[in-house]
Amino acid sequence: MYYDELKTFVTLAEVKNFTKTAKLLMISQPSVSSHIKNLEKEFQTKLFERSPKVLKITPTGEILYERAKQMIMIYDQTRQEILEHHHSIKGELKIGASFTIGEYILPSLLRDLQDHYPELELQAVIGNTEEVIQYVRRFEVDIGLIEGQTNEKTLSVHPFMQDELFITASTQHPLVQKEEITVAELQNQSWITREVGSGTREYLNHVIRSNGLKVKSLLTISSNQGIKESLISGMGLSLLSKYVIERDVRQNNLSVVKLKDYSFTRTLSYLYAPIMEQKKSVKMFIELLEKNERSE
Numbered sequence: 001m002y003y004d005e006l007k008t009f010v011t012l013a014e015v016k017n018f019t020k021t022a023k024l025l026m027i028s029q030p031s032v033s034s035h036i037k038n039l040e041k042e043f044q045t046k047l048f049e050r051s052p053k054v055l056k057i058t059p060t061g062e063i064l065y066e067r068a069k070q071m072i073m074i075y076d077q078t079r080q081e082i083l084e085h086h087h088s089i090k091g092e093l094k095i096g097a098s099f100t101i102g103e104y105i106l107p108s109l110l111r112d113l114q115d116h117y118p119e120l121e122l123q124a125v126i127g128n129t130e131e132v133i134q135y136v137r138r139f140e141v142d143i144g145l146i147e148g149q150t151n152e153k154t155l156s157v158h159p160f161m162q163d164e165l166f167i168t169a170s171t172q173h174p175l176v177q178k179e180e181i182t183v184a185e186l187q188n189q190s191w192i193t194r195e196v197g198s199g200t201r202e203y204l205n206h207v208i209r210s211n212g213l214k215v216k217s218l219l220t221i222s223s224n225q226g227i228k229e230s231l232i233s234g235m236g237l238s239l240l241s242k243y244v245i246e247r248d249v250r251q252n253n254l255s256v257v258k259l260k261d262y263s264f265t266r267t268l269s270y271l272y273a274p275i276m277e278q279k280k281s282v283k284m285f286i287e288l289l290e291k292n293e294r295s296e
Helices: 003-017 018-025 029-043 059-081 100-105 104-117 131-136 199-210 224-232 242-250 274-276 280-295
Strands: 048-050 056-057 092-098 121-127 143-146 158-171 189-193 215-220 238-242 254-256 263-273
Touching: 003 018, 003 029, 003 059, 003 100, 003 224, 003 274, 018 029, 029 059, 029 254, 056 059, 059 274, 059 280, 092 104, 092 131, 092 280, 100 104, 100 121, 100 143, 100 199, 100 224, 100 242, 104 121, 104 280, 121 131, 121 143, 131 143, 131 263, 143 280, 158 224, 158 242, 189 199, 189 238, 199 238, 199 263, 215 280, 224 238, 224 242, 238 242, 263 280, 274 280
Parallel strands: 092 121, 092 143, 189 215
Antiparallel strands: 048 056, 143 263, 158 238, 158 254, 158 263
């Protein structure tokens, strides 16, 4: 297997520059050129179109690019599984998580992992739901945790936790002063929400559409903390996970708007490429998630 050559090829395809590729891989520029030539000879095709200013991958190069990432991942996975003999969990586990999960739920899971598997190197990558799905699909992470939905047929998706969301506002908001409100009182309100691609934004859109709510204004902030700070300053309402708001509600920084006969729940899921299922660290993490689900 042309392992080093494939790693060089994938890096060059992504950064599109021989000098940068050499620096990233800590090899010489002639070595980069040699690796590409070796692959072109092996596959009997031209992988890049070169010009003084532009480096463009060819159609056959695109085919190899997708396969090369998989081959590198399989090699690394096999190597790690061999190292993980005698039931020892070592190596690296890359976890992708959407913001709400990554900021408020994942930290306790990571603590459990560190306590039980101190030799396991953990890496958490946080993005919105759509970004995490793409991280998993491109093998940039081993497993992903999302709060939204996906129709990605190539991935295996499983529930691991139920999450409840609450309409949240500043302690001084007029709706907070009422013991209970109806859906009709949510008409023509100002809302603060996450960006498109976020599971929380997707859920709020569903609530607004299904109840025929008119929105006075909509402020988008790609940060749960930014949304909470805006709520505290009295800028409107938001629909947020209980995990996001519980500390602020307890400290009386934010309040929950009590909605009559309504509750908002969603399922949090983990997803992975099927080929990752046999990776020991992934299997161990899935067991932890499922144990967490049973204890809910």
